[in-house]
Amino acid sequence: MCGIAGIVALSSHAGAPSREELLRMAGAIHHRGPDAFGVFAEGPAGLAHTRLSIIDLSGGRQPMSDGRYVVTFNGEIFNYVELRAELVAKGVRFSTESDTEVLLRSWVHWGEDVLMRFDGQFAFGIWDKREKRLVLARDRLGVRPIHTCIYDGRLYFASEAKAIFAANPQIPRALDPLGIDETFTFWSPVAPRTAFAGVEELPPGHLRYYDLGTTQPRERRWFQVTFPKAGERAFRGTVEDAAEAVHEALSRAVSLRMLRADVPVGAYVSGGLDSSLVAALAQRATKRFSTFSIRFDDAEYDETSFQRLVSRELGTDHHELLVRREDIARAFPKVVKHAERPILRTAPAPLFLLSELVRNSGIKVVLTGEGADEVFAGYDLFREGKVRRFWAKNPASTMRPQLLDRLYPYLARSPMAQRAMARKFFGRDLDRARLPGFAHAMRWQNALAMKRLFSREMHDRVGSFDAAREFLSTLPAALPGWSSLAQDQWIEMRTLLSGYLLSSQGDRMLMAHSVEGRFPFLDTDVVDLACTLPDDVKLRVLDEKHVLKRIADRYLPKEVARRQKQPYRAPDVLALTSTDAREYARALLDPAAVARAGIFDPDAVTRLWTKCTAGAGQGPLSNADNMALTGVISTQLLHETFVARFAVPQIQHEDTNSHIQLEAAEVSA
DSSP states (O other): OEEEEEEEEOSTTSOOOOHHHHHHHHHHTGGGOBSEEEEEEETTEEEEEEEOOOSSSSSOOSSEESSSEEEEEEEEETTHHHHHHHHHHTTOOOSSSOHHHHHHHHHHHHGGGGGGGOOEEEEEEEEETTTTEEEEEEOTTOOSOOEEEEETTEEEEESSHHHHHHHOTTSOOOBOHHHHHHHHHHSSOOTTOOSBTTOEEOOTTEEEEEETTOSOOEEEEOOOOOOOOTTOOSSOSOHHHHHHHHHHHHHHHHHHHHHSOSSOEEEEOOSSHHHHHHHHHHHHHSSOOEEEEEEESSTTTOOHHHHHHHHHHHTOEEEEEEEOHHHHHHHHHHHHHHHTSOOSSSTHHHHHHHHHHHHHTTOOEEEOOTTHHHHTTOSHHHHHHHHHHHHHTSTTOSSGGGGGGGSOTTOTTOTTSSHHHHHHHHTTTGGGTTSTTHHHHHHHHHTHHHHTTBOHHHHHHHTTOOHHHHHHTTSOTTGGGSOHHHHHHHHHIIIIIIIIIIIIIIIHHHHTTTOEEEOGGGOHHHHHHHHHSOHHHHSBTTBTTHHHHHHHTTTSOHHHHTOOOOOOOOOSHHHHTSHHHHHHHHHHHSHHHHHHHOSBOHHHHHHHHHHHHHHTTSSOOOHHHHHHHHHHHHHHHHIIIIIISOOOOOOOTTOTTSEEESSOEEOOO
16 A cells, blocks of 8 residues: 655656656655655656555565566555466566566556456556556556646646645646535545546546657546346345355455455454454454444444444454544544545544554554445445335335335434425435436435535536536446446445545545555455345345345344444534634635635525534534535635645655655566
């Protein structure tokens, strides 16, 4: 796990990258890899790397070169041992024990076809000295990030946008109205769009080639999640057979992620099914290991009893972090700086604080349960979509909408609390039940309420852009032929998974404190298998993740294995209106500050702030108000941090804990 960056002069008039520029880029993402720094600069190309040493601690330094190719690589190739053995059998020689060298040799031997062989989470850049060509590639589901910007004839790329801005202070820094609009629709911009104008994110499962003489890259999608046609049974076994197949694949995935590391590996335990099952399977790969959990002093969000039950059952070295509202308030500005996008929930903040505890406990790698809900249909959205489609077959029925009562029991202000209003709300657009995006459309439409906070200028800049309509125009041609559940899963993977869960709650919060997250549910074999399973193996009537519960019955207490899903959440308005947040929140939401940023209407923001501060101590506010205030404050923080007051970080050359390498590490040709 590391940070990557680089500059390529694509036009003849553009200056060659300097070591100083590359070191500034490395300095901006120092948190991603504090163990070593490396730069390569030769002719029109320069690559930089910050290393978090996980595999082959003494070797594997980057950028790495075989003489022709130079690579800077972020992530892990979990099946590198098997790929190495295959290459050795073909006569390829290795100089290190690292997965970086396996990536480099594999690219030389198989070219871009090797991407389909990788079981990993990665983003990398490879410079071909002979052909004067750069290739950038990103893993299947977007676990690891890579951003790009073309400015004044140069390509800049980096794990995080802040490194691009650090390289050249002349690069314009502005929030992208369409990226902000998408965030207030999907919770995140959808790659290639980002929150910053002129900065793109390489979409998951894509690669790009940049050749000298042109600023137009060649891009192709090398992977896309697919499902069988509706009615086809790609997996022909019983539910018991499915449970056994998933058990074997998931056990393999957990074992790989536990054992393919030369440092201790821990695990997050939220108290829910997904992380608890991962921890239980991890126990089979090692005798004893560390687990980490978040506690809340707000009872509505706290899952301590379940976390401790799992820890006692597994016998782990358990670490707990008690998070209070004021802790979230104090951490929130740093969280936004690392997320590099507005966030509509404060949930990333406790995870930011938890990764600090992990690092201070001497652990560099943790396993988490991310991806299980998307891959095995765990979200309430999937259940809600199923109920509404069932209701749509007989809209006059008074019995079918009663199934809605089984949704959202964990919310203090559940939409089901007022039954008549709930039926009216969920009964909208039932005539569109067969259209792609039906299950998500209601949420996207509800986001329009938050967009009423936008300024006139922002509305003018967004114009006729419709985020949902544009996204739906990019759906795979085969998607309408899939089952409704498969369609819902694909859309959730393409929007929420990569842009929010694996970024704002995943990679960015972990790497803020130099911790690598590994996600067994996103293992190549696990995902491929899950996509072939019949819908009723994943969502059995309204029992979400049914197949995982069958596996969990073997390892976990019934209270956890069969526990009703409670999504991970944290206090929003209650934290952001607390004493510790009010000073910076008031400054950010001052009408003059709001007007300077230009995104929101100052009067509308003042009304929202007044409503939230007046109501915060009088019971829970609506979900819409929670999201709106969090989104406004985080957007204002984003503008303040990156547009108004961006500071170029400097690498600390005197840091004796880091190795600074000013040439590519050479391996035998």
